[in-house]
Amino acid sequence: MKISFPYMESPVVYYKIFEMLGHEVVIPPRPTQKTFKLGVKYSPEFSCFPLKVTLGNMIELHEMGVDTIFISGGYGPCRAGYYGPIQQQILNYIGLDVDVIIFEQVQDDWRDFLNNVRVLKQDASIYRLLRSVYTGYKISVSMDSILKLIHRMRPYARDKRRISELWKEIQQEYFYVKKIRDIKQIESRARRRIKAQEYDFAGENKRLRIGIVGEIYVVMEGSTNNYIDEMLNEMGVEVERSHYLSEYIESHMIPWKKNKYKHILDKGEKYLEIIIGGHAKQSIGHIVDYKERSFDGVVFLKPFGCLPEIISQSILDRVSQDLNIPILPLSIDEQLGRTHTQTRLEAFLDLARGKRRKKEKRSDIKGK
């Protein structure tokens, strides 16, 4: 059995889990225009963009000899729950012999979950299974803490590209983790390497801070959004995202950590009383949270065909007016060009800067 999974931000976490269980794992390729084209060609036209990208990725994996693909399932009133079965049908229809194994949450169907666990663990002991999953989780926490540091520091770096290269090198190091203590060592070394770069913090108070919210796949997978976090950092702007892998794991798979994220849903309650699927309510909650933490603006990423985020987009104007925070909605599909994204961001940052100046003037006048 040659196994793999669709690419999302970094393959390290899933790779380590499968590898530690003794599987022959193929590292999925990062999506490119070729992936988008394959996905668009074989998916129903109005399916959401992440379905198309992951399908394209599955076809590429088949070309690399993979016969079993693990994906996480979904539930609730959005299409995530249909991903696996639809992708399996499409793969069968075009004659590719690949099994898609869908990991639903244990509470949805525990029998199905246990069956999948059996396939995943093969002959490994329960201890080895828990150890590999725990190692994967700890890697995700560690990598996210470094990524968050980069999101805050890169705008001040004299050589911003070097920080991006460094991040690629650091991610590679996590592939060699053997024990939990290796993770701490890699993380400390990574922090030292990042901090050793040259920075110019002179205009620190003047830097803008922008939040990125929206549907999880297009927020996390840079190839779909033209690496927007990197782009904003290169424009001298600090960023924070509404989604990081470790936080997804904690909020969806670790019952005792779920409460840590409840306040975000509560903050979205005023505008969206019910859960309408995807992360629509969280997106609104995060916008409120960013406003409370004095962020200068929010970029909202909505995949083409995404039903929940279409709903949250329809209330963005009201949220923006109520909170007096600029919000830039960007629709994500295979045609989103880099120059288009850059131009929209530049105009948006001008607006955010103007708002910041006005606010500072007002508080200067009050202070006199």
Ligand code: SF4
């Ligand atoms: S949240 Fe949107 S993009 Fe994601 S699976 Fe649901 S409908 Fe598709």
